[in-house]
Amino acid sequence: MDRPIFVYDGDCAFCTTCAEFVGRRIPTRARVVPWQFTDIDALGLTVAECDAAVQWVGTDGTRAAGPDAIARLLGDSRPVWRVLGRVLRLPPVRALAWPTYRWVARNRHRMPGGTAACSLPQAVREQRYGPTPR
Template structure:
């Protein structure tokens, strides 16, 4: 599934907004990771990463080679921190500090809940309401 020496960014490959965001990151941010739509990973791969399908459906995930899993806004911060240059790592560092971390969490949850309404979003982007915010 992935290069064991790089983190993996798991995202919703069925969501146009998420896929567009990952393509933007690939072109502009250039985080040092592999990208994987969670739908392309079989359950054994997800289990090997320490991730459940339910969590992958709920938020973007950053999984380190050591097995640490970060979700939502902190996954975004980790991706920014690993960027190949520019101001992205600084922005990632800021997003890990209170009160920016808290604001990033709220912002991520608002975007995730409304991603089907955002540019590139479709009905497939809607997050099931049964999941609690993490």
């Protein structure tokens, strides 16, 4: 793998909106991709992991999830974003970041751009709307 990969839930409108923001505003070497259109098996990821949180897979195979993945993404960008990534890794900030991330993940259907489908686990979405192409 020649570039890091940042994986998000492409079935979630809020997640997609955030990924589009990254594409427009945060220059990074990472490929920002929805897990539904990525060979997650080759990355060593599972559907459950990708459904639970964004994922980072580095070129060396290192993995991170949730705010730790976001910190890695920011750390792979320009200086001002790298500083934010370092701040996000500080123990007191990280201790607050995880509960905040979990709250946002549970309520992503209520966030700007979110839809009712964002609140459903992947298994339920596939039951209702059919299997996700992979």
